[in-house]
Amino acid sequence: MMSYRRSLMLCLLALVPLPSIAEPGVTTLEATRSEWSTYRFPLFEGGSAAPERINIYLHAFELDGLPGRFEQSPFERIWPTDDAGHGVVSLDYEIHAKTPGFLSLDIIGEYYGAYLSLGRNSYAFSLADGSPLSLPALFSEAGLQRVQQRISQARVGRIETFLAQLPVDGATGDEAEKIAIQRAMYGECLPRHQNTTLDHDRLVLEPTQLTLIAGGCSAHAVRALDDLGEFPNSFAYADLATELSAYGRCVLLEQRSDCRDLSNPQISGVYRGVVDRQQRTLVIAPPDTSGSSRAFYFRDKDASKVELVAKRRVDVSHIQLREQNAVPAMFELQLDRDGRLNGTWQPEGGVAIPVELR
Template sequence: MKGSLSGVALMLLSVGASATQLQISNIDYLYPDSTITQYRLPWFSSPDNPIAAKRINDHLFSTFIFHLPGKDPQATLNQLAKTEHGMEGIETLDYHVQYLGKNILAIDILGEWCGAYCEAYTEPVVFDLSTGYRVTLEQIITNNGMDTLATKVRKDISDKISTFVAQQKALPAEKQRDEDGVIMDYEAFYAECLARTKNPDFTDYTDRYSLNEKNITFLNGRCSNHANQALDDLGDFQTPLPVSSLNEMLTPYGKTLLTNEPRQRTAPLPGLSDRVLYGTLGKNTRIVLNVSCQRSYIQGAYFYEKYGAAIGLSGKCSPENTQHYELTTSSNEAPAEKIVLDLKEGRYQGNWQSGGKTLPVQFD
């Protein structure tokens, strides 16, 4: 059988006032008739905090292979990999644990996605070990701090581009020529990218961050499109900043996670985005929700626990308003579904509508 579930490490982590055992195992799927791994995902288990471990696993599976792991995650991965459209577009998957601290787990998902062409990507994810929820930058950094970080990252990328262009222009003409004898105009090549770094309203540069014990690192893609990738000598951008430099920018929840100061644990504000939520549809049908609000649009899916397949959802959202959401299915193959949710008494509650039928829905 292709794929194996093998124990990798047993680590003792301090979460809050108690010690938590977090075991990390591999779930692997090999290329057909090969010993080379095509898909590899982590699997977390914890005898002390099984709910947090389950939420982390469900988040990774539902986000990156669009399916819940079910009772046997290895069998789920095997089945999806062998099905014609089960892993459609996902050429490879791997992971790297960046950091395991007393409060957080930081992991990078490494993959290759293929559509009209293939692109490699790295998607960093940070989890709160006490809850298993994903930790977004907006939860741990104040609004003013977000502006400060965006400015720092813009300046870093701007400086890297400007320095590189100046260095190339300073070279003798013969060293500026490529193998075809053409002088590359790097100033024009990076002009659009450089212009974005001068725009204070362009905040995308802080969308993706990775974390370890010493640094928070903002990850940004290259300036070029796929067709011009070979000409882009700068490639992807990484902007590391010391975690210690964030102290004045941290929210109370951020201080709970990232400082060693003894303090009462503070929870993040309620929200729907980037959190795996467990709920009930109708009387007792268990469902799972995983959606993300980016700018003014929300995308993601909900899943029936019994079946595990993703049912795509989309809608409008606002980072400033986490009280009300209206989500609709994005598939044209079935009657449209609509989920309306309001935050009441700390939980999202509302109704599910489809084909003239309405059922109550609520999330724990």
């Protein structure tokens, strides 16, 4: 462990990111710590507010900061430190599609904690306003239920077919142990796919199809025995025409640049405004089926981050956000038809202050 951390510090070759053009409209922020520890991250360009919101959202969730707000490198908040030892040891990205209406990409990271692991986070954004795209926005309620059922049947069938092919007897030694582990692993995994909500699936949008990807069934210790791996399910947009919402058809089928979700707007994305005499940037992820989502804000003065606990109301246009601070405070916010959040911010024991975030 110590030699690993020491080599990271001694092999620090580049702290300041070097911009390089990855494709039109995208600059790549780069840093190198050693030949095996490199960092690449997208910075989107354009004349509208959408690229700015997308950059803020990606920086907030992946780099724990705001674009351009760093001392030495935009990656300094996530890479391993000499005392902690855990963190992101490499980072890259892959753009799946950039159409007039949407952007889809993966952030690919190698993380060092209890062990070294590779992970992907998938993001999709509307290019009309830079808001994150989610399944409840792209699909009608009934359409999403039908898609969930199709995916559940396919994944359960895949597992059951594999289990049926495992030898019942005759295996000995290591082979018998492998079969026993696989039978238990996939047996425990079946209920997850029988009752899937797709909450933890990665959403990948390509020019003509979308793919939903669920993680594998194995824990890290037995990953080598996970012959099935991830569970991807792809659908052509043309085949989903009756399942999509009007907004989803506009974004995915028509691929227009002016799509707005007016019938079912959701509170998610990036909002900015003055709270308690300070400019703040609020970042909220789309909710899962239980209504929970990640949220936090940054104080623009010093780019410090404050975690928030989000509580959605039955009326999806309302949200309550509680600050995780030494002195707790509460946001009570409502989304209006113009995409603004209006409401109050109130410190514990204090007076409610009107706020507007947009």
